[in-house]
Amino acid sequence: MTGISSAELARLPERSLFDPKWIVLGTVVAIVAWLALVPLIFLFWQSFFTPATADNPAVFTLGNYAEVYGSARTLQLFFNSATYALGSALLALTLGTLLAWICERTNTPGKPLFYALSVVPIVIPGILFVTAWIMLASPQIGIINLVLQRVFNTDYVFVDIYTLTGMMWVDGIQHAPLAFLLMSASLRSMDPALEESALMSGASMWQIAWRITLRLALPAASAAFLILFVRSVESFETPALIGLPVGIEVFTSSIYEALHGYPSDIGLGATYAVTLLAITSVGIYWQSRLSQQGSKYATVTGKGFRPRVMDIGRWRWAAFGFFILYGILVIGLPFLILLWSSLQRFYSVPSWEALQNVSLDSYARVLEFPSVGTAVWNSFLLATGSATIIMLLSSIVCWIVLRTKIPGRWLLDNMASMPLVMPGLVLGLAVMICYLALGGGIYGTIWILLLAYVTRFMPYGMRFSTTSMLQIHKELEESAQLSGASWLTTFYRVVLPLLKPGLIAGWIYIVIVSIRELSSSILLYSPGTEVVSIVLWELWQNGQYTQLSAFGVMLICALFVFVIIAHLISKRFGIKEV
């Protein structure tokens, strides 16, 4: 007779219906769909409606679009945004590519140091970088001007940060490390034989760099350019701190103005946001198209590449000097100016007299602020909370997308990656509209910030999870299941541990970007739910430059310590890059 009784047979299908797998998967799909789609729907809705007030309910209107597209101001906005983004993306790409080529292909001394240096700016919050550069290059208080004026005994303004060029400069050098990372990854994945065979053909180093290396890196460079362009279009700190005071407006600063002006016009803000969203969507769409196209250039042979460096002779000292100059501009000067002003009671130009007045007063004063303690605690909670939630969510989403044959899983993938096209300010606005309309008491609490952070950084989590999931062979899971493990056990005991290095790397990355986050938080915070970047923002608005610098210096040091600890931990878990 058979070993299974009819009663047992009857139970089998029942068991598979109540497989906890479906509960977990269903919940995750629902969460992702809610996070990614619902706020967006509300944003669109709001752009077609008048703001609801206590007396008047929202009514349908095309007035917002008429106002936005009917005015010459929008044309100016378009022009400003495009020029600004184009300029800073080109600057970042040129710098980043040059640095990547020097690092990957030449025998310039001090390269290991430079790799470490290149990651530092990613850690420094954007608002600190921008304020530091204002202190450096403002026509009135900028140190560069004051020093040069003293040297040449003139009152000529040498550099003026409050211009479109100034904005491009600050944004461009700030994003150069990202361009550097993207381009050096692309240079590293290039088969060295492609360049070696050009050498064997008798080509000179410059001919190879120009005719082979750069051409091969062109698809990667175009994709990087689009990423940088979108980053600049959606960047908030630079336009808000440098552009707004002198009336150079771009889309992000217009959204902020519409909401914070009097009277606040949420419908107009939503319309600007939809327009901005359209621009970034087109950018990201072309970028993904390019990346797919770029795969025909993929010349990976699976053989371990022996990286080949070229002897550039005396040029290597020029390259080394270029490193140093870049390091000074991006890390050295900004940090030193913050350090200097943090040691002053009142903001003043470095001089012999000012040196006599060095004190730690600002540090003491900033720590007395009641909001500082709350903000640090909030940032800590939000960063660790969102990083943990995102890594868990994204690992399950990745599993569904890569391992199952569930129809429509590509939709899930797209949904989870969609917030990538949403500028922080747009996301903040969408989330705000959504929970103001839905109620539920979330608005004004720390939970709305958590929701925004999880939505905003989910695509990063997806990227880390996908990369590490692709490296795990399916058979490892299948053999666990053949051994009799249930889906939950397999996921918990086999998949998650194998994903661990990737998950930890992703977690660290999300913690860092969460602490830097400003553009979503600025629309969502209320008294009591400030985060560190908001405190910096408020200090700047109040003109408390010395306290801002003190807080900034402490924050940079803390983040730096965190990165070093994270690096040590990652090394233990075998993670190569953070």
Place this chain on the structure above:
Amino acid sequence: MLSVRSLNTEYKTKSGPAVRAAQDVAFEVPPGKFFTLLGPSGCGKTTTLRSIAGLERPTSGEIEVGGRLVYSSSKNVFVPLNRRNFGMVFQSYAIWPHMSVYQNAAFPLEVRKRGLSPAQIKDKVATVLKAVALDHLTDREATKLSGGQQQRLALARALVMEPELLLLDEPLSNLDAKLRERMRFELKRIQRELGVTTIYVTHDQAEALALSHEIAVMNEGRIVQIGSPRAIYDRPYSRFVAEFIGNSNFIDGTVLGAENGTSHWRIRGAMGDLVAISDTPLKAGQNVTLSIRPENVELADDAFSGGGTLNLFSGKVDQRIFLGDYADFQIRLGNILMMSRAHPALRASVDETIHMRMSPDSCVVLHEGGTAATKPYTAD
């Protein structure tokens, strides 16, 4: 044409001592010859090739091509690789994906400022593409080529500048088996037609035997044996060579004494006495190892009546494997097993008695001590 003299290459490792990739590598290649460096992975063959190319800088030694010194540690000479005028085909082909077939092949002529007019370049490229049978695909994008076509394009690009030396780094290893065999014939035809001196690196013994005028077998950074394909196969110098190229039976024995002739010796093994060939004089009482190729072990159902009368044995069939065009036998003689490759018509079944005969010239006395203690040896 090419002369490599006592070449040494070391790699610095992050921890521990330097890895010696090539040790005292020395060989000469006459003009127009096809010379192969053969060995397992990590034996130093690719390092040697890359040193000749100039892609790597050896620690010591000399490399001379056509009377021109391109590297010498003692005279501090190192000609940069883009002035060496060598053509090279890489394992991954390294076809530039952003160029067409024509542009790929024309590149070496364009970057050398030798005053070639565009028309001359066009002519030369057309000639070389014809030689590799790609002339009908001139304007195609390089990425749209099949594996075999990419391989031929890589060859064309290496040949277009009429190099003094053609260097090939496992060019066939990325092709599937059928295509690999076809390309083997192609490569041989092109090399023989153009008469370009060629250095070829492979770990595939069949390729080496099929293509080369001369083979250098390498192991652990040293050349173990240099010789014609036939010499290497028929008269392996050491157990390593016999094992790496083809299959072999190895029989341990003791030398009894010389057998009528200068190079034949009588040897006592576990299966009995046999007569074997040695290129060096042996001493009575010396322990030696013999190598006998399976296809040189003749089998017969009945005792051999005519022909050679030496090295006759009989044993029992232990296993028989039918492989279509031939049959492999394992024959038990006392406590040793002999492999034999026979015509499939031989139908002896397991446990039946079978007769064996081995020509003394195919029982080769091997040299002791593997590679480290021996000097390169040239048969013929």
